[in-house]
Amino acid sequence: MSSQPLTWVVTGCSSGLGEALVPAILAQGDQVIATARARDNLSGTDRLAALKAAGATVYELDVCHPQEELDTRAREIWQIYGKVDVLVNNAGYIDMGIVEEISEPFLINALRTNAFGPLNVSRAFLPLMRARKTGTVLFTSSVGVYYGAPGASCYTGAKGLLETVVPNLALELAPFGLRTALLTYSYWVVVRSLAGNLFYSATTRRYAAAVEGARLEGWGGE
Numbered sequence: 001m002s003s004q005p006l007t008w009v010v011t012g013c014s015s016g017l018g019e020a021l022v023p024a025i026l027a028q029g030d031q032v033i034a035t036a037r038a039r040d041n042l043s044g045t046d047r048l049a050a051l052k053a054a055g056a057t058v059y060e061l062d063v064c065h066p067q068e069e070l071d072t073r074a075r076e077i078w079q080i081y082g083k084v085d086v087l088v089n090n091a092g093y094i095d096m097g098i099v100e101e102i103s104e105p106f107l108i109n110a111l112r113t114n115a116f117g118p119l120n121v122s123r124a125f126l127p128l129m130r131a132r133k134t135g136t137v138l139f140t141s142s143v144g145v146y147y148g149a150p151g152a153s154c155y156t157g158a159k160g161l162l163e164t165v166v167p168n169l170a171l172e173l174a175p176f177g178l179r180t181a182l183l184t185y186s187y188w189v190v191v192r193s194l195a196g197n198l199f200y201s202a203t204t205r206r207y208a209a210a211v212e213g214a215r216l217e218g219w220g221g222e
């Protein structure tokens with residue numbers, strides 16, 4: 001247990017890694033604000049009822065909100081404990097599509113959630129961290145950026161943007177005593193990425209062989 005509890009903010013806690021990370025933070029004796037977006041007629045906070053019962057503070061946050069709204073919500077979140085030590089940009093979205101068949105809005109959607117969203121959320125917290133001269137901002141990426149995986153271009157392209165931006169951000173933040181890092185994960189199975197559950201939005205039979213290969217070689221860790 002740390003002597004001074006850290007205050008963490010984690011995005012995308014309705015499932016998967018975010019949902020698992022929150023109890024681990026609490027077990028260390030730290031404070032955590034778990035966030036989720038509203039979905040399926042449930043508020044973000046209602047979706048996080050179990051994490052609230054476990055001791056987390058819960059807050060509704062869609063990482064795709066406009067910057068002004070993210071700025072307001074970051075200030076509200078900051079006031080809960082009077083500080084944020086660690087921001088974990090965990091929220092992410094994977095939608096598979098073959099490059100020839102996707103549309104620009106499809107690509108923009110992937111960029112919005114996986115790259116612009118985390119950068120905008122970070123931009124909302126950075127002035128507050130900079131004024132306090134301490135803080136760590138973590139981003140979530142994927143080894144898929146470095147391996148070929150047919151159908152995954154929108155996802156890995158968006159994560160790849162983070163891979164190239166964060167090293168620059170680290171140099172920009174260093175003089176203020178702030179830190180940033182990329183968490184470049186390998187592959188683990190979550191309910192929504194089980195084989196057969198990945199959604200290929202625009203795959204014709206012409207590309208079926210390539211996509212099946214991707215499941216086995218690139219994404220089929222199970």
Ligand SMILES: NC(=O)c1ccc[n+]([C@@H]2O[C@H](COP(=O)([O-])OP(=O)(O)OC[C@H]3O[C@@H](n4cnc5c(N)ncnc54)[C@H](OP(=O)(O)O)[C@@H]3O)[C@@H](O)[C@H]2O)c1
Nearest residue numbers: 012014015016017037062063090091092140142185187188
């Ligand atoms: N599993 C892997 O093998 C793997 C590998 C490399 C990287 N990653 C990355 O690790 C992170 C966690 O993924 P996971 O495996 O735990 O998958 P997951 O269970 O699908 O979790 C993703 C979370 O992001 C949330 N989210 C999506 N769009 C959002 C938005 N606009 N605003 C707020 N929250 C949003 C989802 O919430 P909703 O329920 O509202 O959709 C969900 O809670 C992601 O960034 C993912 O890309 C995962």
